[in-house]
Amino acid sequence: MIVSNRKDLKEIEKYIENLDKFFLIGCSECATLCGTGNEEAILNLKQWLEDNHKKVTGWMIAKTGCQILGTKRELSQYKEAIEQAQCIMVLSCGAGTQTITELFEEKPVIPLNDTLFIGNMRRFREFEERCRACGECFLAITGVCVVTLCPKSMLNGPCGGYKEGRCEVNPLRKCAWIIAYETLEKRGLMEKFYENILGPKDWSKANSPRQLKASTGYSKSKTEDPKEK
Amino acid sequence: MSNLKKKLVNGEFVVTAELTPPKGPEINQMIDKLKELKPLVDAVNFTDNPSGKMRMCSLAACKISLDLGFEPVLQMTCRDRNRIGIQSDLLGAHALGIRNLLLMTGDHPILGDQKEAKPVYDIDSSILIRLINNLNNGLDINGNRLNGKTEFFYGGVVNPNAEPLIPQLKRFEQKLKMGAEFFQTQMIFEIEKLEKFMDYAQRFNTKVIAGVVIIRSKKMLHYLNSKVPGVSVPKWLIDKIEGFNDEDVEKFGIDFTAKLILNIMEKKICHGIHLMAFSKVEEVKNLLNYIKI
Numbered sequence: 001m002i003v004s005n006r007k008d009l010k011e012i013e014k015y016i017e018n019l020d021k022f023f024l025i026g027c028s029e030c031a032t033l034c035g036t037g038n039e040e041a042i043l044n045l046k047q048w049l050e051d052n053h054k055k056v057t058g059w060m061i062a063k064t065g066c067q068i069l070g071t072k073r074e075l076s077q078y079k080e081a082i083e084q085a086q087c088i089m090v091l092s093c094g095a096g097t098q099t100i101t102e103l104f105e106e107k108p109v110i111p112l113n114d115t116l117f118i119g120n121m122r123r124f125r126e127f128e129e130r131c132r133a134c135g136e137c138f139l140a141i142t143g144v145c146v147v148t149l150c151p152k153s154m155l156n157g158p159c160g161g162y163k164e165g166r167c168e169v170n171p172l173r174k175c176a177w178i179i180a181y182e183t184l185e186k187r188g189l190m191e192k193f194y195e196n197i198l199g200p201k202d203w204s205k206a207n208s209p210r211q212l213k214a215s216t217g218y219s220k221s222k223t224e225d226p227k228e229k
Numbered sequence: 230m231s232n233l234k235k236k237l238v239n240g241e242f243v244v245t246a247e248l249t250p251p252k253g254p255e256i257n258q259m260i261d262k263l264k265e266l267k268p269l270v271d272a273v274n275f276t277d278n279p280s281g282k283m284r285m286c287s288l289a290a291c292k293i294s295l296d297l298g299f300e301p302v303l304q305m306t307c308r309d310r311n312r313i314g315i316q317s318d319l320l321g322a323h324a325l326g327i328r329n330l331l332l333m334t335g336d337h338p339i340l341g342d343q344k345e346a347k348p349v350y351d352i353d354s355s356i357l358i359r360l361i362n363n364l365n366n367g368l369d370i371n372g373n374r375l376n377g378k379t380e381f382f383y384g385g386v387v388n389p390n391a392e393p394l395i396p397q398l399k400r401f402e403q404k405l406k407m408g409a410e411f412f413q414t415q416m417i418f419e420i421e422k423l424e425k426f427m428d429y430a431q432r433f434n435t436k437v438i439a440g441v442v443i444i445r446s447k448k449m450l451h452y453l454n455s456k457v458p459g460v461s462v463p464k465w466l467i468d469k470i471e472g473f474n475d476e477d478v479e480k481f482g483i484d485f486t487a488k489l490i491l492n493i494m495e496k497k498i499c500h501g502i503h504l505m506a507f508s509k510v511e512e513v514k515n516l517l518n519y520i521k522i
Binding site for chain 2: 151152153154155156157158159160161162163164165168169177178181190194197199200201203
C-alpha cells in the first residue's frame with residue numbers, strides 16, 4: 001500500500017490564507033488504511049476549517065482515488081458543491097491528488113497529505129517501508145528487499161558499518177543484510193549467493209516518469225504452456 | 230608499479246597514515262603535515278569526505294601529495310557519485326599519476342554535516358572493485374573498450390571487529406574474487422580479533438594492512454564507540470582508561486598502540502599497519518619514534 005501522513009496544519013494554513021469555501025475528497029483505499037483519507041479524517045478537517053471560519057461546501061470519499069475515470073464518475077453527483085467551492089482539498093496520496101487536478105484544472109487542488117512510501121502495516125496504523133518501486137525485483141534472491149531496507153541499497157552483503165547486527169544509519173533497526181544473510185542461510189542458499197555478484201543494478205528501470213500497459217497473461221511459449229507438458 | 234605495491238609484493242612491512250583533506254580552500258596546513266609525514270611512512274591515504282562530512286576532494290589532495298614527491302592512496306567511496314562520476318574521476322586520477330586506490334561504500338550522509346544530501350550509492354564496494362578491475366583491463370563497467378588500460382593498485386576494506394563476523398568474511402572473499410589486491414582493516418583494538426580474521430584470510434593470497442588508532446582522550450574513545458560506523462571499542466578498554474587523568478590517557482594511548490603494532494610485527498600477523506591518527510601528525514611521529522620502525 002501507499003503510506004501517507006497528514007501534513008502539518010501550519011503548512012496547510014499557508015495554502016488557504018485567501019480561500020473560504022472548500023470541497024473535501026478522501027480515498028477509501030490506502031489513505032483510509034492510513035487514517036489520512038477516511039471519514040474521520042475528513043470530518044476532523046471539516047471541523048478545523050469551520051473553527052477557522054471557513055465553509056465546507058461538501059465532501060466525498062472516492063472508492064479508488066487514483067482511478068481517474070471511476071473517480072470522475074463518482075464526483076459527477078457533487079457537481080454543485082464543487083462549483084461552489086473555491087478550492088478542493090484531497091486526502092489521499094499524491095496520485096489521488098493528481099486525479100483531481102486533472103479533473104478540475106481551473107480550481108486550486110491542495111494535498112492534505114505527504115506521500116511517504118510503499119509499505120506494509122504490521123500493527124494498526126504502524127507502517128514499514130518495504131518496496132522502493134525500483135523496477136527490478138531481487139526478492140527471489142535476497143528474501144528481503146535490500147534495495148529498500150538497506151539505506152545504502154547494497155546488493156552484495158553488508159557494509160562495514162553495522163554494530164552487533166544493527167544498521168549504522170538507524171541502530172534501532174537490524175541490518176538488512178544480516179536479515180538477508182540469515183534468510184539465505186535458512187534456505188541453504190548462502191554459498192550459492194556469494195558465488196556471483198549481484199548488479200550493477202539497472203537503475204534505468206526506475207527512471208521517472210514510468211508508464212505501463214499491463215498484461216495479465218504469462219508467456220504463451222511452448223515450454224511454459226502447461227498443456228504442452 | 231607503485232611503491233606501496235612493490236613493498237607489499239616483496240613482503241616488506243608497510244606503514245601508511247591517514248590525512249583528511251581540509252574543510253575549506255586553505256591547503257598550507259595539509260602541505261605542512263605532508264612534509265612531516267613524508268620521512269615517516271610509505272604512503273598517505275586521503276579520505277573521501279569521511280563520516281559524510283564535506284571536505285576538499287581526495288583526488289586534489291592526492292595530486293598535491295604527488296607534486297611534493299609523496300605517494301598517495303586515493304580513497305574512493307560510492308556515496309557521492311554514480312558509476313559515471315566514479316569512472317570519470319578515476320580516469321582523471323590515473324592521468325594525474327595516482328595509482329593506489331582504497332575502495333569502500335562510504336558512511337551514510339545522515340552521519341555527516343550535510344544530512345539533507347541525497348545519497349547516491351549507485352553501486353556498492355564489491356561492484357566498485359570489479360569496476361577498477363575492468364579499468365585495468367581497458368574496459369568500462371559495461372565492458373566498452375577504453376583507449377588504454379589503467380594501472381591501479383587497488384584494495385578494499387574489511388572489518389574484523391564486526392559482529393556477526395561471517396557476513397563480513399563473505400564480503401571479504403567476494404571483494405577478493407572481484408580483484409581486490411590488498412585490504413585495509415577497520416581500527417583494531419584487540420589483537421585476538423585481528424588474528425582470528427587473519428587465520429581466515431591466510432588461505433587466500435592477499436595482503437592485509439591493519440588499521441590502528443592512537444587513543445588520545447576519553448572523549449575520543451567515546452566518540453569512536455558511539456559515532457563512528459563499524460567501530461566498537463571493547464568495554465574493558467573504556468573501563469580501563471576511565472580512571473586515568475588526561476595526561477595518563479595520552480601516555481597509555483601511545484603505549485597501547487605501540488604494543489599492538491609490535492605484537493603485529495613480531496607475530497607477523499599481517500603485512501603492514503595503517504595509522505588512523507585523524508591528521509595528528511605529531512602523534513604519528515611520537516608513536517613511530519617510540520617503536521622505532
